[in-house]
Amino acid sequence: MDSVARGITIYFILLVALRLSGRRTVAQMTTFDFVLLLIIAETTQQALLGDDFSIVNATLLILTLFSVDIVLSYVKQWSPRIALFLDGTATVLIADGKVDERALRRARVNLEDILVAAREQQGLARLDQIKFAVLEADGGISIIPR
Numbered sequence: 001m002d003s004v005a006r007g008i009t010i011y012f013i014l015l016v017a018l019r020l021s022g023r024r025t026v027a028q029m030t031t032f033d034f035v036l037l038l039i040i041a042e043t044t045q046q047a048l049l050g051d052d053f054s055i056v057n058a059t060l061l062i063l064t065l066f067s068v069d070i071v072l073s074y075v076k077q078w079s080p081r082i083a084l085f086l087d088g089t090a091t092v093l094i095a096d097g098k099v100d101e102r103a104l105r106r107a108r109v110n111l112e113d114i115l116v117a118a119r120e121q122q123g124l125a126r127l128d129q130i131k132f133a134v135l136e137a138d139g140g141i142s143i144i145p146r
Contacts, residue, residue: 003048003057007064010047014040019086087137094133097146107135117141 048061076083093103093114104110114133118124121143132144 002050003052003060004064006048006050007061008068010044011065011068014044015086019088090137091135092132093135093141094127094130097128097131099127103135109135109141114141114143118143118145 049057072086076086091103091107093100093107093109099111111127114130115125115127117133117140118130122129122145124130124143124145129146130143131146132142134142134144136142
């Protein structure tokens, strides 16, 4: 039972930590982000398994983590407020061609990230060609050209 309690606790700790750290996607990860992810994975593994490295304990933890994830998906359907907390909401970074510097700082996104998304999605090369840029809840940046 100790493994189940540790699994649930670690799940929520990681959920809150990742939610508070921002919405950077795997495609936008820097080398530093990747190294941090590896360290977190190793630390999490040690916290989850403790001294019990058995297949039974690992299976129990995997089932616990999937169960918590499934339960939370139902809770999010039931409560829009909890869904908003867990998943976040879209953030407008550029509106009608005007850059929202405060939103950029809060989201930890820079203009180069927006220009990369503009080039990849719409083939736009300059900031003045962007009417709207939105940081989506999943961490992607959507571009609407002028």
